[in-house]
Amino acid sequence: MGEGIPYCGSGPLPDEIWGRWNGDPVLLGLLAAAGLLILLHPPGGVRRKACAAAAWAVLVLAFVSPLCALSSALFSARALHHLLLIAAAAPLIAAALPDAGPARRPGAGLLVATLAQTAALWLWHMPGPYAAALADGTLYWLMQATLLGSAVLFWSTLRTAAPAGAARLSALLAMVMQMGLLGALLTFVPAPLYAAHFATTLPWGLTPLEDQQLAGLVMWVPAALPYLAAALVPLAGWLAAAHRASPEPQG
Template sequence: MSDGNAWLPYCGSAPAPAEWLHRWNFDPVLLFILALTVVFLLRQPGASARDRQLIVTAAALALLLFVSPFCALTSALFSARAVHHLLLTAALPPLLMAACPRLHVPGRALLWTATHAFIFWSWHVPQAYGWALSSDLAYWLMQASLLLSALGVWSAVRRVSVTNAIAALLGTMVQMGLLGALLTFAGSALYAPHFIGPIVWGLSPLEDQQLAGLIMWAPGAGIYLAAALALLARWFARERASALAG
């Protein structure tokens, strides 16, 4: 497969600006699985009103990622794919963790941090990325492995000590920022599925890739930094309260 027209990603061929808002994905199998998952989570024992609100929010995010026209946009723009991967790994997992207090992924924080970094980088190897966009099975393998490894990280962050949680978040921030920097400063476009799609959007393939790198580098890494700072602030607040109480 030598050009963007030859790739057949799960979300369909790369859309032009005039059509992409009409490119909804009504895959019945996907919709059934999403609906079944939402019903199961909403019926979990002890779910509070806040938990249900978070579950609905997580469901809305999943619809944005895989059903809305944004799914099709990721076939055209690698920068849209970068946003997709960030939402999949840095927004959806903490939402699910907050919505499902009993959700637990076993494993050490360091192990999950390293595993997630390995999986994230592996899928951004051009050949692996190209395979994911040429097969539905490979596409869902990519999505599932990214999501599950991210759930492992966020689950560990929730249950380990503050220092270990901050280390896991900062480690993920560093690997995300490093990958973003490499993509930003690469001298050529690396991803064959996006050699053509960006052009009709007014971007060269290299500009699209650089934008994707900047998204990973700044807002992407920033999410993990913000989470680490929030944990640190919460820890300081608890220590201050304990000191005042003592």
């Protein structure tokens, strides 16, 4: 794309959206190569194969489907796009990677991974860096790579932690809290912040501020759910096991 034009093109009108699939030959070639690699040399184990295929499908949805174009028009669609990367594709990619061995104390690695994902998320949702990424193709892909890469690092490092250990639960709680804080800021700030969408939201029935508030709600609730589930499911199992192991009260 040219200077100042988003990678996914200019924001589409509602009657154009279903014709706005991304036909970038480089992207399609990379996705096709990744798909063939998964098909011909799949990861071992049914679970890892399924996770790799699902991650590929999520990336196609994010970058090839009309969602890519819609994210040029609506900041809320961009929030959904980022959500697919960090909370869907990233944990699936991490789950498709080779097993890291038995659970251990992750130490500083999990802290670094948590800080890296938090830093990437907040950096690219600041108005200045966000506007720069939409105006320059190189920065656009840097945004996508750092968001996805830091999230894969987080989820893969998380796999090395004990399921109900303090480090794992603390990291997940930190992610839930910072997602909620970012979402709350976007929801309650009294003025629109993202100039790239000032002229593109009205055809979709939203003012720029309403679009931003919708993006905040996406970041506040749906984006936090995978992290919350990852914390609650093993914790619930641990509590159930502790309850079963406790002696029955005497009648």
